[in-house]
Amino acid sequence: MSATFALRAEDVRKTFGHFTALAGVTLDVKRGEFLTLFGRNGAGKTTFLKIAATLMRATHGKLWIEGIDIREQPEETRRHIGFLSHNTYLYRDLNPVENLRFFAQLYGVSNAEERIRSLLDRVGLKRRASDPVRAFSRGLHQRVGIARVMLHEPSLILLDEPYTGLDANAAETLTTMLQENVAAGRTVILTTHDLEQGLRSATRAAIIDRGKIVFAAPGNDPTVREAYDQFIRVGLTR
Amino acid sequence: MKAIWSIIFKDVVVELRNKETLSAMIMFAILILVIFSFAFESSGVDKNAIAPGCLWVAFSFAAILGLNRSLAKELDNECLQGLLLAPLSRGELYIAKVAGNFIFMLVAELVILPLFVVINNLKFDLQLLKVTGIGFLGMLAIASVGTILSVLSSATRMKEVMQPVLQIPLTIPVVICAVEATAGLLIPDYGENSSWLSILAGFTIVYLAVSYLLFEFAVED
Numbered sequence: 001m002s003a004t005f006a007l008r009a010e011d012v013r014k015t016f017g018h019f020t021a022l023a024g025v026t027l028d029v030k031r032g033e034f035l036t037l038f039g040r041n042g043a044g045k046t047t048f049l050k051i052a053a054t055l056m057r058a059t060h061g062k063l064w065i066e067g068i069d070i071r072e073q074p075e076e077t078r079r080h081i082g083f084l085s086h087n088t089y090l091y092r093d094l095n096p097v098e099n100l101r102f103f104a105q106l107y108g109v110s111n112a113e114e115r116i117r118s119l120l121d122r123v124g125l126k127r128r129a130s131d132p133v134r135a136f137s138r139g140l141h142q143r144v145g146i147a148r149v150m151l152h153e154p155s156l157i158l159l160d161e162p163y164t165g166l167d168a169n170a171a172e173t174l175t176t177m178l179q180e181n182v183a184a185g186r187t188v189i190l191t192t193h194d195l196e197q198g199l200r201s202a203t204r205a206a207i208i209d210r211g212k213i214v215f216a217a218p219g220n221d222p223t224v225r226e227a228y229d230q231f232i233r234v235g236l237t238r
Numbered sequence: 239m240k241a242i243w244s245i246i247f248k249d250v251v252v253e254l255r256n257k258e259t260l261s262a263m264i265m266f267a268i269l270i271l272v273i274f275s276f277a278f279e280s281s282g283v284d285k286n287a288i289a290p291g292c293l294w295v296a297f298s299f300a301a302i303l304g305l306n307r308s309l310a311k312e313l314d315n316e317c318l319q320g321l322l323l324a325p326l327s328r329g330e331l332y333i334a335k336v337a338g339n340f341i342f343m344l345v346a347e348l349v350i351l352p353l354f355v356v357i358n359n360l361k362f363d364l365q366l367l368k369v370t371g372i373g374f375l376g377m378l379a380i381a382s383v384g385t386i387l388s389v390l391s392s393a394t395r396m397k398e399v400m401q402p403v404l405q406i407p408l409t410i411p412v413v414i415c416a417v418e419a420t421a422g423l424l425i426p427d428y429g430e431n432s433s434w435l436s437i438l439a440g441f442t443i444v445y446l447a448v449s450y451l452l453f454e455f456a457v458e459d
Binding site: 053054055056057075076078079081083085087088089090091092093094098102103105106107108132141148 | 240241244245248251252255256311314315316317319320321322323324325326327458
């Protein structure tokens with residue numbers, strides 16, 4: 001499988017009993033791309049990202065991350081992935097440094113202490129580095145979550161509604177960090193409902209509706225807005 | 239291997255911070271021992287004859303409570319998903335979680351056993367060391383099957399209820415072997431206990447192997 005693609009999905013389907021969450025997603029994402037995936041609630045965005053992150057198994061189809069078949073080499077695949085969802089996966093009884101140190105050990109990050117310090121500084125949590133995460137607001141949680149995702153310098157960053165709960169400052173920091181990662185040749189796939197936020201850095205936009213990719217175009221293409229109106233705004237009343 | 243140690247160390251640190259799992263297990267086990275002691279006090283039943291059973295009821299229920307608490311920490315903020323995203327196999331994750339749960343069970347056992355000796359007027363002698371060994375083996379069997387069952391029950395609506403409902407029937411053979419082996423040590427002329435120990439060891443190996451192989455399917459979303 002060609003390694004010029006950070007992600008290749010071929011007819012990926014997922015069903016939960018009688019409910020079809022993904023009805024056959026076929027998608028190629030090149031290395032260094034910033035893909036924003038728009039979709040209504042329940043369209044299949046999170047399911048697709050979870051399958052790509054190896055958290056869920058597809059009912060049908062194949063998926064490669066950095067040329068690796070995720071079914072054949074799931075552990076190797078996970079080394080390349082940074083995944084942030086609605087939950088930050090942080091232990092409330094540990095402070096941000098301890099949480100990040102733990103994940104650094106799991107991923108075998110070298111120079112972990114330096115990297116943790118620099119990331120916490122970046123997300124504006126240097127002064128609260130020794131406070132337990134349980135004392136943090138949703139936004140602060142998400143900031144530590146962002147640091148966790150970036151910790152092992154993944155080549156593919158998967159973000160499921162990452163701006164939820166972030167204040168303007170933190171949202172700006174996240175956008176800048178993502179842009180820097182894309183500039184460094186890494187790939188970002190982000191899901192959101194927010195058209196403006198989603199298009200800020202996107203080099204490509206796609207819309208998923210009822211478990212299928214129904215639209216894909218460059219991020220600056222004017223048809224993106226029309227398609228968004230057609231599938232998401234109108235979709236709300238469907 | 240380093241990742242396994244990291245998870246075990248993290249579990250221990252989190253427990254040292256909140257002390258939720260161990261304190262609940264120990265308190266619950268002590269209550270069971272005390273209740274049994276009072277319940278049979280006036281009935282004329284030979285306390286020594288029922289002591290091994292009481293001990294293993296206490297161990298079993300304390301273990302269920304501990305496994306529930308341990309998993310609750312991983313479900314909080316969906317931390318388990320964070321572990322599943324890490325580049326380690328599901329088997330390694332299973333070993334790490336079993337080891338963490340086993341450590342807590344051992345600590346609880348080491349606190350409960352002396353109290354059991356005092357409550358039942360037993361002697362602190364070599365036999366007690368052997369009972370501790372049986373406890374280690376039995377707890378390993380309970381931890382091995384309990385860890386996977388706690389993950390399975392977490393996917394159900396009544397997870398706190400499902401854990402004991404699934405675990406108690408599956409660990410009955412372990413408890414029977416452990417009670418018989420313990421009775422062989424604590425009750426004079428009860429009979430030889432090595433065959434029960436062999437069966438217990440067999441169950442422990444089978445439970446560990448089967449749970450290790452099935453863990454991947456248990457954690458699937």
